[in-house]
Amino acid sequence: MDIVTYEILRNGLYATAREMKLAMMRTAGSPIVHSGGDASAAVFDAEMQLVAQGNDIPTMLGSAVISTKVSVEAIGRENLRPGDVIISNDVYLGGGNHQPDVQFTRPVFADGEIVAFVMTRGHWTDIGGQAPGSYTAMTWDVFAEGIRIPPILLYREDKVVADVLNLIVQNTRDPSVRLLDIQAQYAGCFVGDRRVAAMVRKYGKDALRDAMARALDHSERLMREAIRAIPDGVYEAEDEIEPVRGPAGWPTAPIPIRVKVTKQGDGIHFDYAGSGPQTRGGINCPFSVTCNSTWFTVKAITDVAIPINQGCYRPVSISAPDASVVNCAFPASVVAGNTETSPRIIDLLLKALAPAVPKRVVGQSNCGAFSGIFGGMDPDEARVRRTGRRFVGMIDPHAGGMGARATKDGVNGVRVYVGNAGSTAVETIEQTAPLLVQEWSLVPDTGGAGEWRGGLASRRVYRVRYEEATFTACGERGIHPPLGQFGGGAGGLFQCEIRRGDSVTRVPAKAGHEIVQRDDVVLLQPAGSGGYGPPERRDRARLLDDLRDGYITPEALERDYGLTAADAAALRAEAADA
Template sequence: MDIVTYEILRNGLYATAREMKIAMMRTAGSPIVHSGGDASAAVFDAECQLVAQGNDIPTMLGSAVISTKASVDAIGRDRLRPGDVIISNDAYLGGGNHQPDIQFTRPVFVEGEIVAFVMTRGHWTDIGGQAPGSYTCMTWDIFAEGIRIPPVLLYRDETPVQDVLTLIVQNTRETEVRMLDIQAQYAGCFVGDRRIASMVRKYGKDALKQAMARALDHSERLMREAIRAIPDGVYEAEDRLEPVAGPPGWPTAEIPLKVRIIKQGDGIHFDYAGTGSQTRGGINCPFSVTCNSTWFTVKAITDVSIPINQGCYRPVSIAAPEGSIVNARFPASVVAGNTETSPRIIDMLLRALAPAVPKRVVGQSNGGANSGVFGGMDPDEARVARTRRRYVGTVEPHAGGMGARADKDGVNGVRVYVGNAGSTAVEITEQTTPLLVQEWSLVPDSGGAGEYRGGLTSRRVYRVGYEEATYTVCGERGIHPPLGQFGGLAGSMFHSEVRRGDGSVAKVPAKGSVEIVTKGDVVVLQPPGSGGYGDPHRRDRARLLEDLRDGYVTGAALSDYGLSPAEAEALLAEAAHG
């Protein structure tokens, strides 16, 4: 195949994945999808190998390497027909990452032959379970996390399988919103099917097959070259994962995380032996999530320009003990393993690899989605008539700090690592839910000091308009702060509280608590900050002056940068005079 045809086909596959996600976002019902972009789309070859994806949610796309093949194998490729769509979310039967992320898988037929598969995955704001929003760490097992959907046919010959559809949506708290999400994901798959079929009609099935195989081999070759540049050796690190703040009798000990990395030639092996056993509460990881965390880290420390597909992962091997928190065994609950434990694994891997690639690692970051979840009945009759939603649930990921880099400060107020979804726009929150956002601001001094400063976290403050609702939070780093690299200092920790109308204040731990909130209550949610990079005493004074003027750093933190009281007073005076 000539290079021009190859590049047209290769770029066409990536463009298809991007268009599929756009189709989803335009029609989805969940604000976390249509506003926050918590959705992904990808194209797989006829053998279920990931060949093209959008710039979407890494945790969805990495685990799809496992879940797509699991979905097709469960149904049986011989049973599939044009217009079929498989739905699944089960972490154990379907290879999923966690149950709120619903995967649709569609075969692409041309002249009676499967030439590709397309996949959409979206985060539904509710899939049932014990807590509104289906997002709480305090679950006994996976059955409490919402309806489990093993791979089953949801569409047959372009027509919904009505009994399956009814069974699913009636086990959620927002039936009409779920219907919109289903139709949106179907639309994304439909777009992907049509685009790929069009390419095949123009260039032929053999050309598409060759282009897909070549794309996988090309990414593998580039990844092996990048890995070869990393010094050979054995690299190790360990950390401790914070337990769920459950009721009396639940485990209270921190869970060890441990990794041993063996880099040799153009391959790299990750061994998680020594990591603690799976635990009570939803912080366990399915093996697919641990694989994704590992693949993400390798991609991040090598070359971001390498086209992302399954070829990137061929040089990487992974061993994780079954029954551990990084390879949970049924029926362990897993909802936050995907969003909170996974970033903690990545922070540990970056710490292990820091001696090998010091210029490619960052200070520890905010470590999770840090989601605030509200659920209850909407008392606003006008809004109910407009939205056709009496029950209103919302899941809002919150932006924390990204760790400082070797030559730049960290990024303020951002999701990091495998999350990559935005916070819901204030206007959408206020228009569609009984919540008023009173504050959304960056938090001074929340980024760890360093030659390069850690990124600041953000704070959101809500005034509750529900007559009564649940408030659930699922976050990270409520006990241990995000550390810096190479002498950089730690950033701030997670903080959340409910301020009652009677003047009392309830502190909300990062994992495990459910609070009942009522009209007039004020809820504060502040994710962790991030760690600095390098000795703070080496920070350029011009940068420090700029931080003071921007309000990123206050006088209280100047001693962290080695300033004497007199030097701090002089710098503050200079900042005050513009």
């Protein structure tokens, strides 16, 4: 195949994945999908190898390497027909990452032969379970996290299987919104099928197959070259995961996570032996999530320009103890393992690899979705008539700090690592839910001090307009702050509180849900991030800018950056003059 045809086909596959996600976002019912973009799409070859993906949610796409193969094999490729769509979300039977993320898989046929598979995955605002939003970490087992959907056919030859559809949507709190999400994901798969089929008609099945194989081999070759540049050696690190704040009798000790990284030649192995056993509460990681966190880290420390597909992962091998917090066994609950434990694993790997690639790592980051979840009946009769929905659930992923880098400050108010969704727009929240957003701001001093300062956390404050609703917070780093690299300081901790008149209730990072009522005020603030390099080496002009921008308080000059009282006073005066 000539290079021009190859590049047309390769780029066409990536463009197809991007168009599939746009089709989902335009028609989805959940604000977290249509506004926050918490959805992903990808194209797989006929052997279920991921060959092209959008710039979407890494935790969805990495785990899809496993879940797509499991889904097809569960149905049997010989049983699939044109227009079929498999639905699945089950961690144990379907290879998923957590139950709110629902995958649709569709075969693409040409001349009666499967030539590719297309996949969409979206985060549903509610999937059932013990609390509205289906996102509480205080769960005894996976059954409390919502309806489990093993790989089954939801569409047969482009016709919905009505009984399956009804069974699924009626096990959620807002079935009309679930129906829109289902139709949106089906539309994304439909678009992908049509685009890939058009390539086959123009270039032929053999050309498509050869281009896919070549793309996988090309990414593998580039990744092996990038890994070869990392010094050979054994690199180790350990950390601990904060436990769920459960009732009496639940585990209260932190859960250790450990890794040994062995780099030799153009291959790299990650061994998680020594990590703690799986635990009560939804902070366990299925193996698919641990694999995804590992693959993500390797990609991040090598070359971001390598086209992302399954070829990137061929030089990487992974082992993890069975029934551990990084490779849990049925029926352990997992909902926050995907969003909170997973980025903690990435910080662990960066800690281990810092001596090998000091210029490629960052200070520890906020490490979580830090979602604020509300659910209850809408008292606004006009909105109920307009939308046809009495129950309103809202999930709002929050933005913390990203750690400082070797030559730059960290990023303020951003989702990091495998969680690439955006916070929900304030206008969308206030239009669709009984909530008023009173504040959305960056929080000074939450970025760790350093030669390069860590990124700041953002804070959101809601006033409740429900008459009564549940509120659930799910986050990380409520106990252990994000540390800096190479002498950088630690960032700020997670904070959440509910103000009811003159009383204040502190909400832990991982606990059950609270009941809120009209005019209660809820504050949710993710963790910040760590700095990079000794704080005393920070350039004076940057400190001045930080003061003027409100990124640090005047007190931080002496407390965090070691300035003398006289130098701090002079800098404060210069900032005030501006």
